[in-house]
Amino acid sequence: MPSTELKHTFRIAAPLEEVFAHLAEPSHYVGLSPLVVAVRDVRRDGGTVHYTAVERFRFLGVLRHDNLIDVTLTAVPDGLPHTADIVGEVRSPARVRMNYRFTIDRDEAGSVVTDTLRLRTPPGLLHFAASQAGAVQRTRARVLTDRLARPA
Template sequence: MPSAELTHTFRIAAPPAEVFAHLAEPSHYVGLSPLVVAVRDVRRTGRTVRYTAVERFRFLGVLPHDNLIDVTLVAAPEGLPDSAVVSGDVRSPARVRMSYRFALARDGAGSTVTDTLRLRTPPGLLRFAAAQARAVQRTRARVLTDRLAPPA
């Protein structure tokens, strides 16, 4: 399967423990990815959480389609309050596979977040999937920064 790795690093005003708590909760991914509109069937086993995310696409900009994806999330708090990792895997019905990793590190009073995605797709889908994933990464950084900004 063709593959690609995408990395985006950004700074956020919140400390690693606060960012970790946000990223470790499946319900917080609604809106964190502009495609995810719902999270359901959440099952927890220790640090591992499995759930179904509903991605909403529009074909040809008009026809809505809900894509149900299986997500595994692993929250590893080792190193808190100065660092932590949230990682996991995504399986889409279109055979698109993605592993993700958020590495959090203290940066002054805030954090540096390194968002790494590894995509594997059937032939012919990599360029499209990588473009979508890159857009989601950039949006996720903005939304997460806004959500965890200190009160004004």
């Protein structure tokens, strides 16, 4: 299957532990991606969480399609207090596969987050999936920064 890797790094004025806790909770992904409108069927198994995310697509501004995707998320706090990782896998019914990693590093002003996505798609879908994923990465950085912003 064709594949590509996307990487986006951004700073956030929140401590590593707070960013890690936020990204380790499935319900917080609603709105982190403009496509994810719900999270359901959350099952925890130690440090690994399995859940279904509902991605909502609109076509022509009228037609709605809810895409149910299976997500596995593992929060790895091994490097605390200096770094932590959240890794996972997404499986879409359209045979789009995505492995992801959030690496969160402590920074004097808060944290630096590196959001890495590895996409695999059936032939013909890679460009579309990569453009959607890149837009989601940029939105996720903005929304996460706004959510965890410290009042001045």
